[in-house]
Amino acid sequence: MIDTIPHQLLYGFAAILALLVVGSVAAMKLQAIRARVVTWWVIAGALAAAFVIGKGAVVVLFALISFMALREYLSLAPTRREDRAALLLAYAVVPLAYLFIWLDWYGVTLVAIPVYAFLLLPAVLVLNGRTRGYLAAAGTLHWGLVVTVYNLGYAALLMNVPNQEAPAGGAGLLYFLLVVTALNDVAQYVCGRLIGGPKIMPSVSPNKTWAGFLGGCVMTAGLVVLLAPIFTGLPAVAVGLLAVLLPVAGFAGDVTMSAIKRDLGVKDTAKLLPGHGGILDRVDSLTFTAPLTFHVFAFFSSARF
Amino acid sequence: MLRTALILMLRPVLWLVLGLSIAGRAHLPRKGPAIVAANHNSHLDILVLAAAFKREALPLVTPVAAADYFLATPLLRFIAQKIIGIVPLDRTIRAGSDPLQGARAALEAGRILIVFPEGTRGAPEELGALKSGLTKLCRDGNIPLIPAYIQGAGRILPKGTRVPVPFTCTVLIGRPLQTSTDRAETMAALSAALDTLKAAAPPLHWD
DSSP, X not given: OGGGSOHHHHHHXXXXXXXXXXXXXXXXXXXXXXXXXXXXXXXXXXXXXXXXXXXXXXXXXXXXHHHHHHHHHHHXXXXXXXXXXXXXXXXXXXXXXXXXXXXXXXXXXXXXXXXXXXXXXXXXXXXXXXXXXXXXXHHHHHHHHIIIIIIHHHXXXXXXXXXXXXXXXXXXXXXXXXXXXXXXXXXXXXXXXXXOXXXXXXXXXXXXXXXXXXXXXXXXXXXXXXXXXXXXXXOHHHHHHHHHHHHHHHHHHHHHHHHHHHHHTOSSSOSOBTTTBSHHHHHTTHHHHHHHHHHHHHHHHOSOO | OHHHHHHHHHHHHHHHHHOOEEESGGGSOSSSSEEEEEOOOBXXXXXXXXXXXXXXXXXXXXXXXXXXXXXXXXXXXXXXXXXXXXXXXXXXXXXXXXXXXXXXXXXXTTOEEEEOTXXXXXXXXXXXXXXXXXXXXXXXXXXXXXXXXXXXXXXXXXXXXXXXXXXXXXXXXXXXXXXXXXXXXXXXXHHHHHHHHHHHSOOOOBO
């Protein structure tokens, strides 16, 4: 199986391995990041295994991630006791949405959640007859589904890009998206810590600084310019667009989730991933960068999408 | 054996489906005799609480459960006695019989009892009034009493429902309590400990 994997991806995972080894060596000195590094090993291992097995495994992995993210969201968000049936139905949307992705039914995938789940769930929510809090319940449910299932689904959707449309196929595009998004989080965090300075959004995320945001943007833009030719084959103007927009989208994903957590009075969405918090804390930036990357690629480089 | 294997197999499922996380796991006893007192809102409570124990303690874990409910039908009786391994507790009061006899024997045999001092599952995600029967078990000996608060199970599978809906489930274990010969004192300590654990659980927005 290993020889069917594009060589760019093999080098890509070798680079991740090198980063993890460096992180693990650093963790021997820094107790604070130890749990975080161990969790990164598990995440990278799960992703590598899914890439080796192929599209089916990637789709299943992202379906599981979406499910766990949705569960964390629905556990934190205000819900009504009477809405159990509708919530169960919302969970059922997850396998269905990923089935459409696996079947490569692009048109159906695009409308399944934004149009049909959007219509179906409020219709089910109305059945229990409780109108108090109805609009909030319908809005809360739809926001969660779009962010945790529809938006994250774009990551898995990249696997449907025909091999000839990208230098390392759809898998290479997904690798690009995940690595740039994750390193953007790290870059913004590290720049913020090292440089300090004025806060960017003190009421939402008190540790974030302008220096962290701008420094992260510069570093991520450099990374996009470096990696995009290897994994995406995008024209220069599209690479420039991604270099500017992707770090901003990652930041936006991060602070919108922070705003929700602050609204609900929690620090982390869960304690599922040691050192990271919950799944939602880990994938918050990806919920914004995945659709953006997909659509930039679809617009500039894909005949299929 | 079967029960230990089942719980070990279910652990990753509970992590995936319910995001089960356990705080203060080190406070759970590894050997008996000991009593773990938890809040009770759901049939899932016993499963998520058992899943929190270390493997070597699992064969010792013995829930105290209502005889009138769990011994009512042959199927329930089989599950309760052969798989879960409950100690039945007679909730009706009869002269001359000691309802705690089975629980005492289990403690003497060095087992770890799980008791639900509310006595019933009650309203979901609410801590009801605590019954003091368990003080009769820890009063005589030096038996540690460990408080545990389960959040989420009552939302996943509350009383009166059959289909579970996934929500994040958190189990919080407190440090072993100093039990006293004074029943009211022990109950006040347990009640305060459960309230503290509940306050440390993630906020619940549910109405």
